[in-house]
Amino acid sequence: MFAARDRLRAEHADPRGAQQRALADLLAFNADTEFGRRHGFGRIRTLDAFRSAVPIRDYAGHAPWIERTAAGERNLLTADAPALYFTSSGSTGAHKKVPVTPRFVATTFMPFYLAAWAPLAEHFPDVLARPDAVLNLKHDPLTAPPTVGDGRPHVGASQVDFGALFGEPLSAEPGTGAPWASLPVPTEPGDHLERAYLRLRLAVQSDVRALVGINPAMIAAVPYQLNLWWDRIVKEVRDGTLGGLPHRAPDPDRAAELERLAAYFGTVRPAHVWPRVRALFCWTTGLASLYLPALRAEFGPEVALLPAPVAASEGPVGVALDRHASAGSLVASAAVHEFVPADDDLAPDAATLLPHEIEAGREYHVLFSHVGGLYRYPVGDVVRVVDRVGGVPRLAYAGRGVRSDAAGERLRDAQVVRALRAALDAGGLGLRNVACRVEPGRDGVPAYVFALAPHGGWGTDETTRFAAALDRGLAAESAGYATARADRRLGAPTARLLPEDAFLRDWHAAVGAGIRPTQVKDRLFRPDDALWARLTGA
Template sequence: MNSVEPWSDPGRVERYRSRVFAERARLRAAFADPAGHQQRVLEDLLAFNADTAYGRAHGFARIRTLDDWRKAVPVQDYSALAPWIERAAAGEDNVLTADKPAVFFTSSGSTGAHKKIPVTPRFMRTTFFPFYYAAWAPLIEHFPDVLARPDAVLNLKHDPIAAPPVTASGRPHVGASQVDFGSRFGEPLSAEPGTGAPWATLPVAVDAGAHLDKMYLRLRMAVESDVRCVIGINPAMVAALPYQLNLWWPRILKDIRDGTLDGQPGLLPNPQRALELQQLTRCHATIRPAHIWPNMRALFCWTTGLASLYLPRLREEFGPGVTLLPAPVAASEGPTGVALDRHPTAGSLVVTASVYEFADADQDLTPDTHTLQPHELEPGRDYHAIFSHVGGLYRYAVGDVVRVVDSEEGVPRLAYTGRNTLSNAAGERLRDAHVLRALTAALAGGGLELRNAACRVRQDGRGAPAYEFALAPHTPWTDDETDRFLGRLDRALGDESPGYRRARAERRLGSPTALRLPADAFARDWQESVAAGIRPTQVKDRLFRQDPAQWRRLTGRTPE
């Protein structure tokens, strides 16, 4: 099996660029006949997996059309497919797919429980790799210098692991960023930008679960390089970087001066660089990435959801003119949209990857939920994303809600708006997207900014449920500003959700309240979550936080 081509190979960059642009061109060409490609994806998954246990149980051999598919297979989430997946993870062949899963991706989902997502060679070849390569096209097309040197990119999500945990059948059960696609799937060009940097493979031994130690060492080494791009995918990882720089700054300076890695010998002393960095401390009370990497060009991560509240200011931390490029609308289970240009939030539906169906986001998903095809979607509306692909996930409700931004070349462009989890204490049926849009409107109405926000349901003085918001303002708010903000937020939530408006009018739901937190509260909370053993890629922004321990850790207050 081919291994990954090293970034130090002189021809590697050109071969990589050619593959990336070719995959984008193929996807764009497919937009000329999206319905035809959707039918071909359906025919392929049916033919390939007809003789599996799942295929026989659901009559794959008799299915010809999307209507047949809808009648034969229910809309389902992970819990519904879990018994089938567990059989495959235990080593049984031909359960969901004719291909044997080569690896099982982890996914934390909204509950924090680790899923086992079966990943087969056929899925990678037909569904994953085409969108995966195309996703990098805007970055390397417009910022070619990020590929000029292996250390020009700080890839925060890259986390190779020598001895991965395995399923009962011995297959690796890891995150996508921990898999060597070259050796596992024969894709020698698959390594992402930044994976050839000196810190990609740490020169000292670190326990696999010591995530903060690994992050420190990579950051300490990257501070000595001229980094041009940061890749995070999960924007919370990018937001944590400025906090970590200041938290670890004295330790970083000492290590650079001494040539050590957290006190251990490993690199050459660099007193000149240490002196340059020390000068920054004399000039700036807060060290920013822009001070250390003045040639920074781009950040690559999700740009919607809660990140839309803080990314504009976060971008300034990395330097004037730094571009935000959106990572794909995708999950461990599969892709939905990928940005093929520099659109700030949305990606085109990957019509060649899966059979896509959608359902109105305000309705509850059931096995027989009425679904829409891509051409039936309306701009400005929110939808549950449901997909089926050859890798064994059939009519799978991934749990993400997407918003149709517009249509390009006859194909909808989609932005992720949040999870489909409902908060429904008094019939208000609030989703992430409702609260985020209300927050955005309430902030704009007073010229206010937040670094991040979360909320929970509490009991007000009358014993009625009410929403309490934990807010980390960018700059301090006065009491008057906070009160006015809460009034605007209350009205905006009513505009977003008729159920919220009725519940407030009937006094079944109390008025919202706020806890103003220090500016770094969410960064500290993120850091503590990683310190507790959660992989950084899985510590994501969460709006609804009903768990008392999580609320106490974030706010420092015990919920009533």
């Protein structure tokens, strides 16, 4: 971990050189592929020439080559045959097939992946002292993973044994050696909730010091799940069973201790069950930034939040090399990175900026090209440039790249999150989570409805003032919103209060329907009628 971090830090002395070397490597390695021949990789020497030869393409633009590769053809996007395919829900919810080749793992994936754990190992060494000190919520290996047409596995990154597939035995994440990492009782492949229960059932008998979730919604679910499954957990601890099956010696002392905690505190919190938790490792920005302060308190007042990498299944963007609360340094050697201002539209010929051209305080769409076979690929996320360290930009995830645009307002995730934060701060309010959509008003004018799960009770007057402050905040963030409101093409937003556990119940419903927990992420804009009704009960 430390060696990988040192290598990335060393690149800060010459980030442009690292980018040029990444370009030269992908061009040379993949020059004789179908994609490389079509786009003249053998003749390209500069990034400007690369940008001229290759248009910006999203997943749909790469999909014809990917589908042919998955069906068994070779030498299309990369000279390397994929060892597996990462699955990703993406912005649309459709499952992608992201080719993962040995060269991609060695060159692009593993360096940032190992470095990501260095701050945890450096500052909280006790977290790594025992296999059962980390509750890794995303680790979910499968004994019989699904495959694509060429027989290769089609799985999430959290389900891959990098040691077995790529000869990377040091890649095992913290917590993957815990007693609950490979469950000793059978479960149905799609029963993700039962597996989550079994892990919690085992973990309450360990001295957990950290939780790894990456997706913060998974960590947010833990306090809810403890209370939801509490009686069953305590009974199984007392009886020594796991999922109703004999497992280990009964532990009546721990069961009695858990019962005393529940009786004394009323509501069981993770801090009661694991009083020595030190850190939570997950994304800390976007919507999560609004609810993480209250969530962290559930685990203890001194618990640290360590940001997971700014990355997607398709590849890395930034990784935190220190204890910064939200941002990570650009991984300059992993891929060729380009940026487009967040308020601009992405198009095949959109003008892009290079890492040395982007500015602190601004937000951008991010694109990358890497040796694994994705070229000028928009990740689908917007990043904010926090500052520069050692010559490279430090980036934080700002939100998804999609927009909500009912009347020319062109609202982005990041703009709405900032307006929400300002409105919450103005009233001294907190929330558990929030989503919104546009609905027609009584006069036919569309308006935003915000469904909020408050943290603590909100009074009627507080809610009214919050909605007014949110309206002002949205107008300040978006000129399009301000104009639409002034022209009465858009009505005033309303706040609809939901029960505090509404989003947690909704998350459980999605996971219970068979979606892997890592893929059930916070979504601010929710236009789908059925999903909105499931969340709000309306």
